[in-house]
Amino acid sequence: MRVNRALPYAIGLLALFGAASCGSPDALSPEAIASAPVASRMEISVSGTTITPPPTQVELGVGQALELTVTVDHDDELHAHGFNGAEADLKAGKPTTVRLVGTESGVFEVETHDPALTILTVAVR
Ligand SMILES: [Cu+2]
Numbered sequence: 200m201r202v203n204r205a206l207p208y209a210i211g212l213l214a215l216f217g218a219a220s221c222g223s224p225d226a227l228s229p230e231a232i233a234s235a236p237v238a239s240r241m242e243i244s245v246s247g248t249t250i251t252p253p254p255t256q257v258e259l260g261v262g263q264a265l266e267l268t269v270t271v272d273h274d275d276e277l278h279a280h281g282f283n284g285a286e287a288d289l290k291a292g293k294p295t296t297v298r299l300v301g302t303e304s305g306v307f308e309v310e311t312h313d314p315a316l317t318i319l320t321v322a323v324r
Contacts, residue, residue: 223281227300235300238263242294243318244270245311256320268296271311276303281307281323 238259244251264276269277271289279285282299289295289311299309301323309319 211245212321216241227287227302232248232264232298232300233247235264235298237266237298238264240268241267241319244272245275245316245318246272247315248316250316250318254317254319256306256322257320259299259323261301261323264303265299265301266296267299267309267319268294269295269318273313278312279307279321281305281310282321 222238239257240250257265267279269287269289273289273291275289277285277287277289277295277297279297279299280305282301285297285299287295287297288313299321301321302322306322308317309321310317
């Protein structure tokens with residue numbers, strides 16, 4: 200059966216753009232993430248559009264881990280730009296912990312998707 204040859208190319212481009220816009224080219228192995236030293240821990244809760252504590256910037260060294268626990272009052276999605284594409288499903292009322300390991304220097308946003316909120320900024324140096 201004939202298929203549209205343009206399609207795989209279009210999907211490839213989308214994947215490239217997706218990776219570029221999220222800034223997460225280097226995937227770390229689960230072992231590397233698990234063994235990175237935890238430099239700081241943070242707990243954030245989101246109720247509606249209110250973020251507690253209010254969004255701040257955390258400093259993190261390359262190779263260090265930030266352990267972030269997020270609790271939301273509604274089902275949502277957590278997304279950390281620049282951290283091995285870290286994503287997590289958030290369930291209402293259930294604290295979810297993710298480990299963000301700095302792999303390259305830069306300032307990265309950690310956000311929820313529904314609603315779109317920047318809950319934390321991480322400066323990796
Ligand atoms: Cu996102």
